[in-house]
Each structure stands twice: as structure tokens, then as C-alpha cells.
Amino acid sequence: MLKQMEGSRAVAEAVALCRPEVICAYPISPQTHIVEALGEMVKDGSLTNSEFINVESEFAAMSVAIGASAAGARSYTATASQGLLYMVEAVYNASGLGLPIVMTVANRAIGAPINIWNDHSDALSQRDSGWLQLFAETNQEALDLHIQAFRLAEELSLPIMVCMDGFILTHAYERVDMPTQEQVDAYLPPYSPRQVLDPAEPVSIGAMVGPEAFMEVRYLAHAKQMEALTLIPAYAAEFKAVFGRDSGGLLHTYSTEDAETIIIAMGSVLGTIKDVIDEMRQGDNGGHKIGVLGITCFRPFPLAGVAAALQHCKRFVVLEKSLAIGIGGIVATNVRMAVTGMGLKGYTVIAGLGGRAITKKSLHAVFRKAEMDNIDPVTFLDLDWKVVNNQLEREKAHRKSGPVAEALLRDVGVVAARNY
Amino acid sequence: MSFQPVKFYQTGTFTVGNRLLPPEERSVQSSDKRFNSINSGHRACQGCGEALGARYAIDAAMEATNGQVIAANATGCLEVFSTPYPETSWQIPWIHSLFGNTAAVATGIAAALKVKGQTQTRVVAQGGDGGTTDIGFGCLSGMFERNDDVLYICYDNGGYMNTGVQRSSATPSAARTSTTPAVGSAPGNVFGQGKFLPAIALAHDIPYVATATVADLRDLEAKVRRAMEIRGARYIHILVPCPLGWGTAAHDTIRMARLAKETGTFPVFEAEYGEIKSVLAIRHPLPVEDYLKPQKRYAHLFGKQPKVDVIAHLQAQADRNIKRYGLLEQGTR
Amino acid sequence: MDKPFAITLDPGSSLANLTGSWRTLRPEYVDRLPPCNAACPAGENIQGWLFHAESGNYEKAWRSLVENNPMPAIMGRVCYHPCEGACNREQVDSAVGINSVERFLGDEANKHGWQFAPAAPPTGRRVLVVGSGPAGLSAAYHLTRMGHQAVIYEAGPLAGGMLRFGIPKYRLPREVLDAEIKRLTDFGVEIQLQTKVTNVLEAMKDGFDAVFLGVGAHIAKRAYIPAGDACKVLDAVAVLRDMEGESAPLLGRKVVVYGGGNTALDVARTAKRLGAEEAIIVYRRTREKMPAHHFEVEEALQEGISIKWLTTIKEAGMSEDGGDIMVEKMALDDKGFPQPTGEFERIEANSVVLALGQDADLSLLDNVPGLVVNKGMIEIDAGMMTGHPGVFAGGDMAGNERTVTVAVGHGKLAARAIDSWLRGETWVPPPRHELATFERMNPWYYSDAPKTMRPVLDIIRRQSTFDEVLGGLDETNALFEARRCMSCGNCFECDNCYGVCPDNAVIKLGPGKRFKFNLDYCKGCGICATECPCGAIKMVPEGN
């Protein structure tokens, strides 16, 4: 059924259709509307068989989800930014214990300085936590990915973060196609846990594992994630069969058949990028051989898929909303791993941190320059150099540490400027 | 009274069992069919009070619920000595997640059981004093405040024992730990710090709060039984001497707990909805020295020149407990 | 369940980890000797029979008791209960009233007509027992139990020895005595009354394989006291013996008893009951030095007996009016011996009864070779055998400690030794267990419970009748008293070890079967030993 609604609401309704049994809620923007909506549904009786728990922290939220999941309940929570960091110990624990919790991360920058706006630093800080990470491009996809995520998580016995851009998606009113309960029930079987706390069949979950078996435990987690690389496309295909739309999968290409330059990105910015690409290919100044690779599944990282998508291009530009301070891009580093030995030129464009707008104008400019290999290996989109340089100058004058910071920045540029 | 005192049966209810009592009045631990929720082969130190306290408490919970208990366990000695791969000592469904989140994990389990309609199955959360009074305090308070259907049991051995005997907020004044060494002008743990969590639990007005020791088994069992009769958040704080951390002989574990109670150092009481209902009276009042002396963690008080002022201070603390909780008057309030 | 590798484990699997290898000390269950048992001259297993009494199984308790002593109703009245003096409970509140429970059990047995368990099959061996005092009765009983035929030759007209002809009725009612002797004869002990043995070796020719002598000590010791006609001088044994005759002895209005032992007290108390206005005990030394038991002195004083300490009798009935005696005050010297002071006094007296102790009449042994007699007492070895093979002896004639209980103990030991001797073996006393001292116990566990007092007869009746002075316990307080026992050194199945082991390394074997250690898991912490209330667990170093 087509509906016009806020992204958060759409996700909440989709989650509700998945029949979550335990929902843990703790407020943090821009995720809050999702749990608020779910809380209302539980309270007004439209979502039954569900415990909605107002916890005292995100650490507790994830911990409650861990307990609930281990006791065999389909468990859900949502968070962002500081909240995600606050629960980190439990985030790792959930995956270590193999508990199929689904969590929405409404992507938001991490402080200090505190900032409520969108970027991907929060989710990407958890890239090695053992969780699967799916990034939604649109609200429709966000909604769809949650349905797929429960199925996937429970099949693999691994937790999944569904990431959607804070405000840009969570607070955007868009038209979405909301599936029916029958459709979701047909696609998503009831949770049948791999292990469960049950007096009838007692087990001890969460043993202390020493050097004699720890590596194996970790390898098995890795192997599990690798399995997801085949399962995700398969479930996306099944999803299409039930719901009639393409959604999910590992990655998506756009206009890449003849592209010499391929832009790589995750999340809602892909929409803007596609518009820019369209404009660059068509129109007055068209004819650019440029395309887009959107990554939906960041963990596990589809190395082979990325390599295949970039097979025929000459260069790629990773445009990402995250910064690995001290080296550059995070997504870029992963992409580079995928194209090892392919002889491609690669650029990292750091953009949109802390909610900085990514305009078509700026994209046009940076893409054109990139086509001519005329950008820095790590480029900061729309950085106010005047402010930055003034500050650096000031610090150089007043602080001994000034030159160090400057040198570091310079190093980033130099070190990263290598061809792959 | 947390349990019915029996007529004069030689040892009454002081011993674990009593062949002179009718079977239904005997302790859970005296039964050859007790659950042994925590099995032999665990790696606790010789004479570990925590291993003992855990079996006492969980077996009692198992008995009270007909074997329908799920436990969540904080990181700490109890967890480490009971579940090192490839063996576990637990015979009940059990989960260890983290050091500081046990109460929340238990909330999650309770929520799952509720939503699945498995209300006959009950949840016990357990942790050491560090995991309870310090790092897990936030989650614990949250669980209390929401009145989640969880019995939280704290095994208080007065310090972070698993990591090598560091101070926790439950470490008693003047006690030596690795982080409150017996050096300087005020050796051992500082006075005027620390917290008594049962009193904080009381302030949450939860349905049930009790303290107990491994020296009073029948009292402990009665309290667990009572706790299992109630729905909502419940808290039992059990004093479990630790031979390693306290520097006591392995065979003196129960004796030390008894002395803690008999000297008034550790008040044993029971409360419902924030009101103290009964205390376990001191049977044979003793000076605190009797309790302190056998413990190496207080050895610095008993050198060539005993620190009489410090001992007097500790005695004053005990006296305050005796007065505050009425420890010389047996019975119900 | 498809369990994840390593992080999820099968329940209880730590059984694979045998923590017993950590152990340096190993717990062992021991049966330590309770001080009461150790102190009981009859070798009763007091803690053992109290154990059954505690659960209200009085018959079983009685059966356990009579394995060592066939006369609990008597013992429960006349025994001076050294067991209670040794009882560990004294250090908690006050000693267990062992004696009163024993009496209760004996009375229960008489009330219900309980009989001894059948004896062993007959061995065909016959043993002569001379004397039916407690020593003889005890020996005969134990011999009968072992299947030997025991025949008692008793010189007197009735059985019981000093139980009948010494100890007054108000302490030992004769129905009680008769009932317990009857149970013995019903059991198969044969008593031939009025059969005085004058020559042992001769008597043995009646087809006996061995003989046990328990002739007691009946010849009163005399002190030379010049006496006139106006004051009778009698001996205590004779007076008390006459009490069992047709007519009571005539002692007069004012009776003086000379001596400081229990016999002196019994005579004085008897005199009072016979109507004497005054009964005075004259004793050479101080009250502290008096051999009589404190409680007996106390009872006598309550009944109006007066006692003159540090006093000797110089002469009786020698003055002009006759009805008096002359006494001299004594004073203790540096060494604590009484010395005359030269201070004299006259006391009115119609009779003086000498209670200065007795000697044994050993004339029946005159021609027996190998016998050694020392200070009027026959010498015996650890197995109660005299210097003459096959001749055993016990009781008052063979020991310094002259009590009923000692006599019963002698009889038991002698029976065992005779049994061995009859089989051509030498009896060796079984090794004694280590003593269950108070320090080895954990008394915290015992409920607080002061001793139960036995009811005492009112003073008027005590002064005028021979009714029994001390009453017995009833069911409730006997049970209470039994349950005061701390079962020193002997497991009483309190389940403490089973409960307090942090490693579940104690196996409960079920009621009456006690416990055993599972050494696969016992880490040797020793909590069980520390928390065993009765000290029945010992930690021993682990061998390599």
C-alpha cells in the first residue's frame, strides 16, 4: 500500500510488521521517532505480543536485547551516534554470542564537538564489531532492508545494523510502499533461535574461551559473515518475488557499463550522485563516461562484487561521509582492498561530515576534476580552507604542537596519493 | 522472621540438615536430590564462599520454582571459575554477557519469557559486588526502577577478586586490597567511602530486599524462597567470604561469615517495599576484633602496636548497624 | 540445539575436571570418643544411645544401651554419672542429663516389658559367677549374651548385693531392682540363692569352665572406740542390711554416724527416716575432703542432717549419763592432714554407726594357687583375670573405685575376657578412639537449651518416708534432654558437611548411613571439618 509518511514512521511500521517481541528504547536523535512510534503501537495495542522497554541507557538497550534474544525473542532496538558508542561493549557481545538482533542506526556524527547531524562515522566505527551492516539509499529501501535483516540475522544467527541517514531519511516525508502483514509473514518465518535459554534443555551461553579456541571462534564468525555474501542476494531475489521490488542486495551499479570513472558511495547521497551523473551524461555538457556503484552491504564487504563492478573503469572515486582520522577514508580503504592489483586510480572524497550539505554543484566540480585526475588522493569536499588555514596559522604561532598537526595533514595527503 | 524457628531439635535450624525435622521442614541443601545447580569440577579456590553462596541461592530458587530458573551472570570469579571452555559447571540455563550489564540482560530474558507466556520460568541475575555496586549499578538501578521481574543476587566478597583483589565500593573500611594497600598514614581502604547497596535497593521501594550470609543457610534459603513468591524486582545481597582476598584459611569461610554477622559488621535483614520486616538477630554478640583478627587484610591493625583507634572506628560502625537495624532483637517488625 | 562452538557449553560438563588433584589435605570421617563414653566406667556408648533417644525411638535407645549395661533403671538412679562430669555440653551451658535419660529409658523398658534381644547360640561352656551384685549380674548377662551358660551362686537370700542390702530404698526402689534382675533371669541367667561359696576351686567342680568372682566388700572396717553400754556402736553395712529384714534396726532418738562417705550419708538419712530426731555425721576432715558426692551432702543437709567436720569420736557412752559421746576437734596441718587439737566436746547420742568402709572377705580363695592379694584387694590383669588361670574377678573386691558402675564395667570386661579365654585366646582391649574434646567441635550450631531439672520429692516426705527422692523425666523432657546431646565426635547426620562443601564433594548415603567424600572433586578446603558441629571429620595430609 502506498503511503506518504516520515522515514522513521515507515521503518517503525516495517519493524512492527516483523513482529518484534522485545523492543528496547532509549532516546537519541535522529533515531528517536522510530522507537516512539513503536512504543505507541505497543501501547495502543496495534502491535501485540511485544514488550516495549524504556531502558536507562543504550548499554542497557543492547543488553536487554541480548537477554531477550538469548531467551528466544525477536529483539529490536535503534540508536545513533553517542548512543551507539555507549553500547559498544554490548554490541560486540551480541555478535560474539551470535544473537540475531536487528538495530537501526540513524547515522549521525560523533562528538566532540557534539553534533546531531548526519554522517556515517557512528556506524563505521562498528565495522569490525561482527555485525552485518546494511545501508539504505531511500526510505523505501530502509523499510525493506529491515524486513530482510530479520530474516538474514535469524538465518545466520548474527546481528544486523540497518543504517539510514539521520534526518535526511529518518525525518523525510516520502511516499513508500508499505507491505501487508501477509506479505511479511510469507517472507519472514517466526524466529527459531539457534540456541536458547530454556530450562528444558539447559546450556551455558557465553563461556570464557582461551587461546586454545579463541582464533577458531573468531574465524567461524568471519566465515558466517562470508556466507552472507551469497545469502543477501538470494534473499533480495526472494524479496522481489514476494514484494515485487528490487531492494537490498550487496551493491548496485548505475550507468557503469561504459564508465571510465565510477563514483562509489553509500546511503542517501547516492540519489544526489545519480542526478549529477545523469546530468553529466546527458544535457549540454554531457557525454561523460561516468557511473555509480552504490554499496548496500558494507559488512560483510563484497570484495568480489566491487572488483567486478570496477573491472572496466579507469578510476574510481569513493565519496564517503566518514573520516578515518590519520589516514583518510574508511570505505575507500575497503574498496582499495577489493581492487588490489587492478591498476586503478582511486580517490577519496570526504564529504558531508556532521551534516554538511553535499550539493550537486560541488559534486559536478569534484567529479569533473577527478575525471582529469586533478584532485588530491584525499579530498575534503567544500572544506572552508580559509578557516582551517587561519586556525593552523594561529596554532603554529602559539602552540608547539602546531607543526605536528600540520605535518600530519600533509602526510595524509602524501601517503594516500598512491595508485592501486 | 524470615523462617519459622523450630522447637528444640538439637541443632534446630542452625545446621544444614536435621534428621529430627519432618522432611518438609528441612533445607534444600540437605536433600540428596538437591539440584547442584553449580556442579563439581568448577575452578573456584579452595573454600570459596562465592561458589557456595551461588549453589545455596540458585538451588533454593530451583526448588522454589520447580526447576524453572534461567540465570544471567556478570563477569567475575563466579563466571570465570564456572564456565571456562570447554566445561561449564552450570546445570541450569545460564548466560554470561558482560561485567556491567547483567541486570539488563536479565530484564531482556524476563521480557522474552513474558511475551512468550512462559511465566512459570523465572529469571535470576547474579554478580559480584564489583559487578553490582560499581560497574553494573546503572543497569541494576534501571531494572529496580522498572520493577522488572528479576531476582538480582549480589555475592559480596568485598572486592574485585577475579582481577586480583582490588577495591570496590563494597570493600570495607580499613581493609587492605591491591589498590588500597596497607601503607601510609591511613593504611587500607579509606573510611567515609563506599556504599551499602541493600540500603540503596530499599530506596527504590522494590517489592523485596534482603541480606544474607553463607553462614545462615536456612535464612538464606527462606529469603530466596520468599523472593520467588514475589513478582517484580527483588534484590538479595549475600556476604560470601573469599579466602584469597581476605587472607583467611580456606576452612574458615563460613566461620568468617558467621563472625561478620555476630559482630554486627554485616547486618542481616529482610525488607518489603522499602520497609524492613525482620532481622536475623545476633546470637552471641562478639567484638569486631574477633572478626578482624583472622583476616590478613586487616593484619596491619594488629601489629606490635595495635591500631586501637581504627579498631574502635570499625567497632563503632558495627555498633551503628546493631542500633540501626536492631540486631540484638530477633523477630518481625 | 545447534550450539555455537566454544561459547556455548553442555550443562554440568565440568565433571570432567577432577579438582581432587588440587588437594593437599584430605578429609576423613572419624568416630571420636565422646568424653561421656570415655568417662563411663560401664563403657556405655552414651552418645550412641542418646542418638536414638533423640528421635524418640526409646526402645532402640534402650537396646543400644543394654548392649553394655543390662540395668539402666538402676543405673539411672544410683550411678554417680561421671559421664556428666565429663560432658562437653558443660562448656556450652550445662551437662546433658545423661543419667536422667538413662533412667527414663530403663523405666520405659520396665513399663513396656521390653526384653533383651536373643542371646547367641549356646556354646556349651559353663561359667560360675560368685555373687549377684552388679559385678556378678553384669558378668552373667554378658556371658549369657555370648551363648555361655552363666550360673550365679549367691550367699544371700536375695539377689542384688549392695544394690539391695546397701543402697536405701529412697534412692533405689526395690520394684525397680526386682524388675531388672527378673529380666536377667528371664534372659537365662541362673541365680542360686543362699549358696555361699567357701572354696572356689571346689565349687568349680560343678562342671564350670571358668569362674568370675564378684563377692563385693562386706566386712565393715572398725575403729577402736571405747564404748559403754548406754550407747550402741553399730556398723553401717549391717544397719542398712537390716533395713531389708523383717524389722527395722533400732537406732534411738539421736544417732551419730561416723565417716564421710556415701554410706555415712545413707545411714544418716535412713536414721532420719526411721524417726531419729537428730542424725549427726561426724567426719575427721573438711567438707572438701569428704569422699561423698557433693549432691548427696546437699540432699542430706536439706533433710536436716547435721554434719560436724574436722571432728573425731574419742569414746561413746562412757560418761555418767551414758547417752552421749565425746568428740575431739581436729585441725588440718600444712600437708592437709587432720591433727588433734585437744579440744573436746560431748554430743548426745543413743547410737553410733560406723561407716568407715568395708573390706572384702576373700576366704573362699584361701587355697587357690597363684592369687595375689594386695592391701586386702585381689590383683587382676587388664582382662580381669587373677593370678590363677580361669579365675576372674571384679567389682568392689578388685578395685579402688567402688561403685555400681565400675562393678558393671568389670563384669562386662571380665565376660569378654572369659569368652576369649574359653576359646584359648587372650583378650586384648580394642584400641580407643581419639577423644572428642571440646576444641574439636563447633558448638555454635547447637540450640541454646539449659538442662532439665528432675522433680524432687517434697521435704516432709523425704524426712519421713522411704519414697524415692528424685523423680524421673517424662516423655517430653526426656526427649528434650536427649536432644541436648551434642553427639561429640560422632556423626549425627546433621548434613553440615554435605551442605557446606563448595565443591559438592560430599555424598549423602541416606538415613543412618552417613556420608562419604568424593575425592575426585574434594579440593581439601576443610570447611566440612571446621563446620562439623561434633568434630567427626579430620583433615589428614594427602600422601603422594
Ligand SMILES: Cc1cc2nc3c(=O)[nH]c(=O)nc-3n(C[C@H](O)[C@H](O)[C@H](O)COP(=O)(O)OP(=O)(O)OC[C@H]3O[C@@H](n4cnc5c(N)ncnc54)[C@H](O)[C@@H]3O)c2cc1C
Ligand atoms: C550404703 C551404700 C550405698 C552405696 N551407694 C552407691 C551408689 O549410690 N552408687 C554407686 O555406684 N555405688 C554405691 N555403693 C557402692 C556399690 O554398692 C558397690 O560398689 C557395688 O554394689 C559393688 O558391687 P559388687 O558386685 O562388686 O559387690 P556387691 O554389690 O557387694 O555384691 C556382692 C555379692 O556377693 C555375695 N557374696 C559375697 N561373698 C559370697 C560368697 N562367698 N559366696 C556367694 N556369694 C557371696 C554377696 O552376698 C553380694 O550379694 C554404695 C555402697 C553402699 C554400702
Ligand SMILES: Cc1ncc(C[n+]2csc(CCOP(=O)(O)OP(=O)(O)O)c2C)c(N)n1
Ligand atoms: C567492562 C569491564 N571492566 C573490567 C573488567 C575486568 N574484570 C573482570 S572481573 C572483575 C572483578 C569482578 O569483581 P566482582 O564483581 O566483585 O566479582 P568477584 O570476582 O569478586 O566475585 C573485573 C574488574 C571486565 N571484565 N569488564
Ligand code: SF4
Ligand atoms: S578469588 Fe575469592 S571469590 Fe574468587 S574463586 Fe577465589 S575464593 Fe572465590
Ligand code: SF4
Ligand atoms: S554432649 Fe552428648 S556426647 Fe557429648 S559428652 Fe555430653 S552426653 Fe556425651
Ligand SMILES: [Mg+2]
Ligand atoms: Mg567481589
